[in-house]
Amino acid sequence: MGKPQYTNMAVFQMQLSEGWIIGAGMTGLAASYASGVTALESEMRPGGICRSYLVPSPAGDYRFEVGGGHWVFGGDPVMNRFLNRFDEWKPYRRRSSVYFPESGLTVPYPVQNHLSAFGPEIAAKCVAEMRRERKSAPRTMAEALEWQFGPTLSELFFAPFHDLYTAGLWTRIAPQDFFKSPLDLEQIERGARGEPAPQAGYNQTFLYPAEGLDTFADSLAGNAAVETGARVARIDTARRRLEMADGRVLGYEWLLSTAPLDEMLRLAGVVVDEEPGPATAVLVVNLGGVRGPKCPDDHWLYVPRSRSGFHRVGFYSNVSSKFLPAGTQGRVSVYVERGFRRGVRPGEEEIGEYLRQVGDELVEWGFLESVEASASNWVETAYTWTMPGSRWRSTALARLSDLGIHMTGRYGKWQFQGIADSLRDGLLAGALLRARGTAR
Ligand SMILES: Cc1cc2nc3c(=O)[nH]c(=O)nc-3n(C[C@H](O)[C@H](O)[C@H](O)COP(=O)(O)OP(=O)(O)OC[C@H]3O[C@@H](n4cnc5c(N)ncnc54)[C@H](O)[C@@H]3O)c2cc1C
Known part of the structure; x- marks a missing residue:
């Protein structure tokens, strides 16, 4: 260097x-x-925060990342040429879903384009709410999500997910990043009737370097x-x-x-x-172990409710087998992300206990059969927000x-x-x- x-x-x-x-x-x-x-x-x-590291286990070394899975979306042909100067970058088509642990239901992302998964009654109610006339413009992220998606879908997914993702700030901060939750009413209606939905959202494809x-x-x-x-x-x-x-x-x-x-x-x-824009921290928990019988093939899942309070679980090894101990089979390398207010970093003992809780929960869900490597990273400034006005x-x-x-x-x-x-x-x-x- x-x-x-x-x-x-x-x-x-x-x-x-x-x-x-x-x-x-x-x-x-x-x-x-x-x-x-x-x-x-x-x-x-x-x-x-874009760094990998190795954690030893009886099966060999797992590779994890400091900031959880970092899959490079939003590239263009010129950016791709630049990236390929340094390594060979492999393209992937995103596989991601919303997972409801209490029922085991998995709905492809973005959830609003796949409403038939909730049954005809709920799907029809959600569509009617999204079709309704809208009055006052939303000021906060919470208001904006309900304004866009209506109360039923908000209660099912958007409200609990954003509560976790923003560590409770979503009722105070300004709406941002609308592109993450696309609202295409024609598509939403087709999805409510159970017709197939094409990929949508900002990260439909991504790249990851071979090395x-x-x-x-x-x-x-x-x-x-x-x-x-x-x-x-x-x-x-x-x-x-x-x-x-x-x-x-x-x-x-x-x-x-x-x-x-x-x-x-x-x-x-x-x-x-003026009051500074707030930011939230993320605790990334990395786990490696024997793949459970219900471990999905998705690259990541959005989770609106989890006992351990995380909002996303991703599967490094569903992107690249290089995240697994060399030459092993039937294993999985996983990350979960949990949002925190800044300045309230849990102590080492608490984090150790939290690692065990996350492992237990993923074993209960059938994503892991057993855990053989674990590590965590704290990202103090992970997501940045703005107060309305x-x-x-x-x-x-x-x-x-x-x-x-x-x-x-x-x-x-x-x-x-x-x-x-x-x-x-x-x-x-x-x-x-x-x-x-x-x-x-
Ligand atoms: C949880 C999470 C998941 C993400 N997932 C993805 C993803 O899947 N795909 C994607 O494309 N992007 C993702 N991102 C975004 C991606 O991480 C950022 O776009 C990128 O890392 C930003 O790089 P940066 O150099 O601007 O910031 P940083 O990586 O934060 O770099 C800033 C550097 O400044 C240094 N520094 C700070 N203060 C000082 C100081 N006083 N003196 C000297 N050095 C200092 C820090 O040590 C740090 O190395 C994710 C982000 C988070 C938080």
Whole structure:
């Protein structure tokens, strides 16, 4: 990896550079690749939440990912050419469903296009509710979902799912990402009559690299300039200096940051006089074991209710057998995601107990017969949200930009996006910053 060398690391010795990139996740790596500018990364490895790791078991090593299954949707032919420079990427057609554990019912995603699964009466009621005249415009995500899908389907799926997914925030935050829940009334009616529904939604196909996402992150880093173990602890915006956790001071003309927007405000000591956009954390539980008799072939399932409070369970090994111990048969490698409010990270003991509960629940569902490897990861800023009518995000971005701190990527810009868009953001920002004299 192109790790830059520092001549002297003494405290107060300042290294001056025109600009720095903060973070070497997918966005920062792409920006460094395109610009040649050094990305400062607090962790010891690049890739951000897109990293894999191995967990030993009596059967051999399971491969898991820090942020749960990361399947690259939203690519286009040009992005695909870019990706294929680093590895061979395999295309997949999404297999995903909604799973109702209390009845064992599995309904293909998106659930609104497959209403016949609930029987003719419920299907007809849902359609009538979606066809009804709508009055006032929704303000919150909870209102928007009921406004779109009506009370019956909301109660069946959208309400409990979003309650878990947003860790209870859905009744307060603004609606966002409508594209995740498409509303095509003609299709919904066909689905209610039991006619086959074509694929729909934003992630109908996806790519995954043959050698895994961490190998991709490493190859990208090898063609970029990354300094790992380099945490920015404070930003002196008046003197344009980065104070590093290891005591170094780095001067800058401009910064391109991929760290979360609220964290950057804190580091730069910028106060925005408005309630910050909330974010939620995710606890990812990774389990490997003997495949249960009812383990589906889906890549992932949305779960509106589960005893252990998770809202999604995915199956790494239904995408690639490389997530399983080499040469084994009849095994499965699984991830589940549970949303939390930020700042309430459970203790190690609680997480250990939680791992057991999730394992037990998946065994009860027949997805696993037994668990032989488990691990967990905490993603402190996983999903970002906005309060209705809030100007916090735009004000924060503008205030930082005025100080020469440009924000990009999913967390920098405080918006939902997948890896392909994060890479696009990074490549574009990197290309723009490489041109001389553009970066003030
Ligand atoms: C649960 C979950 C599931 C997802 N699933 C998918 C999926 O299936 N497909 C898909 O395409 N996308 C998925 N995504 C989105 C995807 O993870 C993001 O688009 C992408 O990882 C964002 O990359 P990034 O570089 O912008 O952010 P990050 O990966 O968060 O990188 C930011 C980097 O900045 C570093 N940093 C932060 N603060 C500092 C500091 N002070 N000093 C130095 N370094 C710092 C961090 O350590 C980190 O490495 C998912 C996201 C989540 C949360």
